[in-house]
Amino acid sequence: MNRTDMETRIDYYPTHEHDGYRFRRGHTLPFGATIVPNGVNFSVFSSSATSCTLALFRRHEPEPFVEIDFPPEFRIGDVYSMIVFDLDYEELEYGYRFDGPFDPDAGHRFDRTKIVMDPYARVVGGRDVWREQPDWTNLYPHRSRLAFDDFDWEGDRPIETPIQDLVIYEMHVRGFTAQPLARVSAPGTFAAIREKIPYLKEIGVNCIELLPIFEFDEWENSRRHPDTGELLLNYWGYSTLGFFAPKAGYAATGRFGMQVDELKTLIKELHQNGIEVILDVVFNHTAEGDHRGPTISFRGIDNRTYYMLTPGGYYYNFSGCGNTLNCNHPVVRNMVLDCLRYWAAEYHVDGFRFDLASILGRDQNGAPLSNPPLLESLAYDPVLSKCKLIAEAWDAGGMYQVGSFPAYGRWAEWNGKYRDTIRKFIKGDLGLVGEIATRIQGSPDLYYYRGPTASINFITCHDGFTLWDLVSYNGKHNEANGEYNNDGSNDNESWNCGWEGESADPAVHALRMRQVKNALAILLLSRGVPMILMGDEIGRTQYGNNNSYCLDNEISWMDWGLENRNAELLRFTSLMVRFRRAHSTLRKNWFYEHRDRVGSGKPDISFHGTEVWRPDFSPGSRTLAFLLCGKHGEPPHGDIYVAMNTYWDGLPFRLPDAGGGNVWKVAVNTSMPSPQDIYELPDAPRLENQDEVIVGGRSVVVLVSDRA
Amino acid sequence: MTVQVSEQNNITRVALTGSLDGKTAPQVREEIRPALEKSMQVILDMSGVDYLSSAGLRLLLLAYREFTAKKGKLVLLGVSQDIQAVMSHTGFLNFFKLAATEQEALEAFK
Numbered sequence A: 001m002n003r004t005d006m007e008t009r010i011d012y013y014p015t016h017e018h019d020g021y022r023f024r025r026g027h028t029l030p031f032g033a034t035i036v037p038n039g040v041n042f043s044v045f046s047s048s049a050t051s052c053t054l055a056l057f058r059r060h061e062p063e064p065f066v067e068i069d070f071p072p073e074f075r076i077g078d079v080y081s082m083i084v085f086d087l088d089y090e091e092l093e094y095g096y097r098f099d100g101p102f103d104p105d106a107g108h109r110f111d112r113t114k115i116v117m118d119p120y121a122r123v124v125g126g127r128d129v130w131r132e133q134p135d136w137t138n139l140y141p142h143r144s145r146l147a148f149d150d151f152d153w154e155g156d157r158p159i160e161t162p163i164q165d166l167v168i169y170e171m172h173v174r175g176f177t178a179q180p181l182a183r184v185s186a187p188g189t190f191a192a193i194r195e196k197i198p199y200l201k202e203i204g205v206n207c208i209e210l211l212p213i214f215e216f217d218e219w220e221n222s223r224r225h226p227d228t229g230e231l232l233l234n235y236w237g238y239s240t241l242g243f244f245a246p247k248a249g250y251a252a253t254g255r256f257g258m259q260v261d262e263l264k265t266l267i268k269e270l271h272q273n274g275i276e277v278i279l280d281v282v283f284n285h286t287a288e289g290d291h292r293g294p295t296i297s298f299r300g301i302d303n304r305t306y307y308m309l310t311p312g313g314y315y316y317n318f319s320g321c322g323n324t325l326n327c328n329h330p331v332v333r334n335m336v337l338d339c340l341r342y343w344a345a346e347y348h349v350d351g352f353r354f355d356l357a358s359i360l361g362r363d364q365n366g367a368p369l370s371n372p373p374l375l376e377s378l379a380y381d382p383v384l385s386k387c388k389l390i391a392e393a394w395d396a397g398g399m400y401q402v403g404s405f406p407a408y409g410r411w412a413e414w415n416g417k418y419r420d421t422i423r424k425f426i427k428g429d430l431g432l433v434g435e436i437a438t439r440i441q442g443s444p445d446l447y448y449y450r451g452p453t454a455s456i457n458f459i460t461c462h463d464g465f466t467l468w469d470l471v472s473y474n475g476k477h478n479e480a481n482g483e484y485n486n487d488g489s490n491d492n493e494s495w496n497c498g499w500e501g502e503s504a505d506p507a508v509h510a511l512r513m514r515q516v517k518n519a520l521a522i523l524l525l526s527r528g529v530p531m532i533l534m535g536d537e538i539g540r541t542q543y544g545n546n547n548s549y550c551l552d553n554e555i556s557w558m559d560w561g562l563e564n565r566n567a568e569l570l571r572f573t574s575l576m577v578r579f580r581r582a583h584s585t586l587r588k589n590w591f592y593e594h595r596d597r598v599g600s601g602k603p604d605i606s607f608h609g610t611e612v613w614r615p616d617f618s619p620g621s622r623t624l625a626f627l628l629c630g631k632h633g634e635p636p637h638g639d640i641y642v643a644m645n646t647y648w649d650g651l652p653f654r655l656p657d658a659g660g661g662n663v664w665k666v667a668v669n670t671s672m673p674s675p676q677d678i679y680e681l682p683d684a685p686r687l688e689n690q691d692e693v694i695v696g697g698r699s700v701v702v703l704v705s706d707r708a
Numbered sequence B: 001m002t003v004q005v006s007e008q009n010n011i012t013r014v015a016l017t018g019s020l021d022g023k024t025a026p027q028v029r030e031e032i033r034p035a036l037e038k039s040m041q042v043i044l045d046m047s048g049v050d051y052l053s054s055a056g057l058r059l060l061l062l063a064y065r066e067f068t069a070k071k072g073k074l075v076l077l078g079v080s081q082d083i084q085a086v087m088s089h090t091g092f093l094n095f096f097k098l099a100a101t102e103q104e105a106l107e108a109f110k
Helices: A003-008 A173-177 A190-195 A197-203 A259-272 A298-306 A330-346 A357-361 A373-380 A416-426 A433-440 A506-525 A567-582 B025-038 B054-069 B081-089 B102-108
Strands: A016-018 A021-025 A032-036 A039-045 A051-058 A066-069 A079-085 A092-099 A123-125 A143-145 A168-171 A207-210 A214-216 A240-246 A276-281 A351-354 A388-391 A412-414 A455-458 A529-533 A605-608 A623-628 A640-645 A651-654 A662-669 A692-695 A699-707 B002-008 B011-020 B041-052 B073-077
Touching: A016 A066, A021 A066, A039 A092, A039 A298, A051 A079, A092 A143, A092 A298, A123 A240, A168 A173, A173 A190, A190 A197, A190 A259, A190 B081, A197 A567, A240 A259, A240 A330, A259 A276, A276 A388, A298 A330, A330 A373, A357 A373, A357 A388, A416 A433, A416 A455, A416 A506, A433 A623, A506 A529, A506 A567, A506 A640, A506 A699, A567 A662, A623 A651, A640 A651, A640 A692, A692 A699, B002 B025, B011 B025, B011 B054, B025 B041, B025 B054, B041 B054, B041 B081, B054 B073, B073 B102
Parallel strands: A168 A207, A168 A529, A207 A276, A276 A351, A351 A388, A388 A412, A412 A455, A455 A529, B011 B041, B041 B073
Antiparallel strands: A016 A021, A021 A079, A032 A039, A039 A079, A051 A066, A051 A092, A123 A143, A214 A240, A605 A623, A623 A640, A640 A699, A651 A692, A662 A699, B002 B011
């Protein structure tokens, strides 16, 4: 109780009573449940309901202990609000019953028999412990709960690392430490990531991007594999129940309802270590599915407002998941804004990656908008102004906007074209050298007016093969998903290096290792923002599964045994990240200009081939070299010469002069065995023949100019 | 929840038994207040606490901060492994001085 507030406010006294519970008219805003002196303020919107009832539960009790109808005078506009006094914040669960028409043709699906969840619930109860068998007889399985919003941040705030300096690590909260070999106190949790911060620092990444952490139901569409009997779950979590609530099952303390504190503690400690946090957010659909799905929240509160509906009242399905959130409806747009502001302000989140973001640019009938108000609002929002905004610039309804996503000078994109081009080039496809030259520059063909930092460069992500599988499998092997290998992409641009799957052949293994290093080297030498998939730094395999959305097992989990077995890859990745950090020309937020801007006598970038000044852009070419003038860096550094050869045999590349009395030193040579594959810069050995370097078959060589 | 206060050699010992949560926190706050007001050295014996909720953690932190602000020394004694884990995961552990044994607690005052 806050005595001062009680004494100074003239309106915090009950005016009504029902079954011994005392209440009064509440505050219309903010939406959701807010702790106020002596009570809780409840506020919820519905434009079409005829009445609303607040249902209060004791935690885990099957039925509410009291239901209080909102008196008519408690509604202002379309918002019902009420303060209820003397509640036990920690033990309280709540929901609403809405009365209104059930008229699907007109878009209404009210159901008074259901108690629905608050869209603004900051904690959601019901799935408190990951994978704990739910009580299937529970009529109200997902309960809204209250959150304590006080937290001692000790001076922390979002880091605001310039986006061009980021190296993103995309990871799954549970998958990162679920394996026993992770050796953490609470496997699969926020707390466990905290224990692994030293590992993240060893790789050198300065940003983690978490697969969805908004409360979802891992049991949604759960089933047994028809052959193996393995339990299949919604492991990835791209199906939101509550946009304001962190996933309880990802918190070691979720069973005590302390997930808010646990996640904030993780973020605070990551920030103390210079690591940003980006959340993968799913605003394109909800967990309620189509007309056959359950009524959990939005459908029962204001179906017509929250969802895009066909003229007959069915659900548009631009998400591929049954429904589509109506995010350019002004009310829904505000909810999305409130939500992101909440995560940025209350959790100090550094940025967001928007799943199927093109949906956010559709109007209420699904038609693409030329000036989508939601995207514009996000780009200009005062709270979000320093947040990274990253779009997955396509949707399941056929919109593909890589390069054309409405950016307002703010938005970056997952560059799917970068992924596809690099994959094809690495496996030796022809006709790509010209495109490779644009991709390593940050894709000026796509982002000329936006700069290279609009391009999130990645070769692998959660969706698709891991990097190791990209060089170990020609085709997907998704049998474990129980859909007879019909799910997942068939378009992988992968090459198995001569044997499908695991191989004991040392030559195959060595080639795969080299191909993985080639990929990591090219990724970390490209302008734009590199993103590494969890485990790619140690050669994690999913045994050819390119769509592990339902697998909560070793296939999806990080294999910490590889930390030792593939220590050479970890070393390679980590030194490559450090190489990027040491060379500012690789990290600019403007494009190379192909001219000498600083009087060094060299353009900032120049392209070469096996002959100096003669890049081979012919359709049959498998070579490309480029020279970056280090004097164009801020701070300046030595020149960088990169030679890529995707031909199967070694080729001699004639070298430009290192200039100024300098010599070429070998920083990276992926055809050499570890530890000669990459050097810490002071140890880089002088290249023997300064006129020419032999670049091994399917290899990348990086030279740096340095004093003799 | 019971609160027992005793004093020996200028050291006040507050023993809590039961669950410290949203229900009991206001009562505990009232009952430990006099001890914290008059003493400068306090051992908060938590060995009888079987559950510590969010509200309980917040009460402890507020009391601790208030007490150390007036240059008092407060040590938590006998916090169970389970509760320590929760305190660690939620970031509260860093804020407190903990002692496993009586001896250790007394050392902290020297």
